[in-house]
Amino acid sequence: MLSESAAAVEATLSDLLPPEGGALEAAMRYGVLQGGKRLRAFLALESAALFRVPRIQALRAAAAVECVHGYSLIHDDLPAMDDDDLRRGKPTVHRAWDEATAILAGDALQTLAFEILASDHGGIDPRIRVRLIQGLAQAAGWHGMVGGQALDIAAETAARPLDLEATTALQALKTGALIIWAAESGAILGRSDPGPLRAYAADLGLAFQIRDDILDVEGDPETAGKRLRKDEAAGKATFVSLLGLDGARARARALVASAGAHLAAYGSAAGNLRLAAGFALDRAA
């Protein structure tokens, strides 16, 4: 993300998160601030820019989706889930505090996402707000992100690893739905057809996941700031185990090309979104 945008997202999140108070408030801030690549916030801001949506409105959507993403990471890292001690090179929330605080901080971050979208700050029309909220709930809930997470857990104890179709469907839920919501949020705020951005984001999200699987095999835990090669250890299907390293790279390249093609109608205004697709292929962490 351009550094000016990244700074605006951090500042918005810092304002919307609770002030430092007890463990809950501190854990919520820790789980979201200075976090990662901000892919979802970037998509929300760039898609909004295509439709000349006021920046203050786009930042609401960006902050909301980063709160949902942050909550999902805190809960995913819990001992009962992926049991991870490190995230972005720092102790995970349940390691820095405790499990109860991590559960509650994740819970409250999800709530905050909906509070941000419901609030009239930014002057978003209430009809647009309820549409964004409904879409985010569908992307995050049992038929979206959490549904994908549940399928992923079920796959761990299944008799054999998932096939390519099932793995693709699982990732479309687990990570794709939220990425798609971020990319379409700008079109919804701009009262335009979200179709092309949804198609772009579906390809982009899958390319990102394939790159994650490649980095999980090839990457350096130091650079990644987290434990790697978990899926292999768990005997889980990944795009690398299903397609091989070269096959996975080819599939990611094809998806990035397809993602770019969906942006044709937006011309040069979609330049940053095209760059993001390319970044999905080349990133080292």
Add this chain to the structure above:
Amino acid sequence: MLSESAAAVEATLSDLLPPEGGALEAAMRYGVLQGGKRLRAFLALESAALFRVPRIQALRAAAAVECVHGYSLIHDDLPAMDDDDLRRGKPTVHRAWDEATAILAGDALQTLAFEILASDHGGIDPRIRVRLIQGLAQAAGWHGMVGGQALDIAAETAARPLDLEATTALQALKTGALIIWAAESGAILGRSDPGPLRAYAADLGLAFQIRDDILDVEGDPETAGKRLRKDEAAGKATFVSLLGLDGARARARALVASAGAHLAAYGSAAGNLRLAAGFALDRAA
């Protein structure tokens, strides 16, 4: 609740919850259906009736608040939180399935609550929907229910038990905020002043909590369907430890009288809400 209303709430929840599928969907249904006294749904329906709100709209609010309540119970029961094996006489969700499923089912139930309120089913004006969503988020999040839960956890490791003022403030967040939202939802749907219903529900919620503390000391685990005398074992302050049994009973009686007084303007239409306040004093479970 009148049995006709109780049946309508169960049917609405059953329709809105995911159909039986994998563990996630089954755990979500198990955590919410056939659940408890439905105090919050009752308050939503009765407050809506005062303002002649269409029943279909009131049932949306009732279902949403019961989803939030159900999610909070599933997460509260987790080993890292209260570590309870029984709820309403049945195994808790993490005992019937596992911890990961319980975390995800709670997460998805919270999401579902917001999805229910955002959806246009029932024809609720979008301006009313965003107001309900914002209020529910405030009641459920870090400055409401989850904030109270975090204070409750912090109190367990504090040097000494909380005093009466701090215990009252904690309960106002932990259980009061959601009960207040349920009671005011009908006024918001009816475009009327929620003030009197908020005041009624604040008193009622506290009276319910005091009765819970009394039942925790006097009650029969068989009738209650859950483990009792946990607070005493944990050395936590309760209204009974702070006021004594007689003092707690007197305080609950005074609150119920005060709750009823806030309903004066609604006359006989508020008869069921008055009965509910009385029930807070006399219930055995």
